[in-house]
Amino acid sequence: MASWLRCILLSTVHLTVILSVVFTSAINAAEENPAPIKAQSEQLIQPEISRRTVELSNIDTEDFEATVFTGLLSLEDFGANAVIGARLAYHINSDIFIEGSLAKSKAGLSSYERVNGIPSLTPAQRELTYYDVSIGYNLLPGESFLTRNTSFNSSVYLIAGIGNTIFAGSDRLTLNMGGGFRLLAADWLALHIDVRNHIFKIDTFLEDKTANNLEVTFGLSAFF
């Protein structure tokens, strides 16, 4: 009897030991690899901060300047006449700009025509159109004082270029050169006074001669 009782007791002890070893190792394993807890992956508070990014390409670039102008064009032999036109400039840097112009004018009567009473040009030939491409240089940037306390940014520039003048029935290769004064009324708005010489060859009086045609214009321009 004692022997089978001992047998039962010993086997119970063995079983307990084995079970406890198995259980503890299982618990240890569970502690080492804890099951993912759902709450950790969900953020309880969403911070309401949006990052302020800087988009440099969004900044308004104003390198172009559009001008409308009017004034007087003194056509050699044909008197001084009204001129009207438009210009478009692209500012390469603060010193240099490229400019395209297109303008219209009309020739008056020359002294020869007045004296003889015979017109040497038809009305269509009297119409003048010129266009050109020029390079300008801002020679004297600075401030102009209107009163003691009111000043405007301004610039004196030199300009020269090449183009075409359609006058007296044909195209004429034309050089233009001169200068101007730009007064900035606002950052984007400017007033211009320009003096230019348009030089082309003319053969209306049967001999080729170089005509110097001085032009004085007032313009209003906007940067965009």
Added chain:
Amino acid sequence: MIILMRLFTLLATLLIFTISYSAYADNLIQEVKVADPFLEVHTGPSAGYPIFYVIKRDETISLIKKRTNWYLIKNAKEFEGWVHRSQLVKTLTLEDEQIAIKDLSREDYLENDLDISMIGGNFGNLPMMTLSGSFALTKNISTEVSFAQILGNFSSRRILGVSLIQQPFPDWKLSPYFSIGTGVSQLFVKPTISKLKDTTDFAANVSVGLKMYLTRRFLLRTDIKKHIIFQSKDKNEEVISWQVGFAVFF
């Protein structure tokens, strides 16, 4: 002339209204933090305009607009003025991250689609000027529309053309190109030379040229072109032209 004057007034008014309307759009203004020791604020967009204000490091400024290499800025105290790009190179975002305010470079040129060129030279022995605009279809191929004017003592000619340009090595510093084109040639004879008449003919051309990146938006461009003008006379007119000039890319 009266119609022209009215048109002029209308144009001038329109110009002022449209541009003043879009002068300050808030979404275009960017806020940055100054990283340089100080910023020199000029009254205008050129070094020739006087410095009237100085902004210290860590101040927040708004970049309102840009003209050539100058930025119109405003600080918290509402002082407005112009700052050169070189002083903004180290500028930070409001989160203290570096942003690069860079000038245009050769990389921008290689990615450009559109350029406008103005070149001039000789057509036969007469002066020639050409204005053209080209649009890139692929990295190597582009199309071009051009207007050329040849001004002689007895006649003048205008050639309006379209062409296809192949640039085999766009990455090269001196990059060659080849083009073929077609167009219309108009010849105007001066009224004093009454025997000849004005004519309009079809024309074709082939050319070889070179493009070279200079700086910022600029390219140097040169071109040798053979023109064939299909005249109604027995013989076609063949003329070789050469031109040099520059191009601006956008």
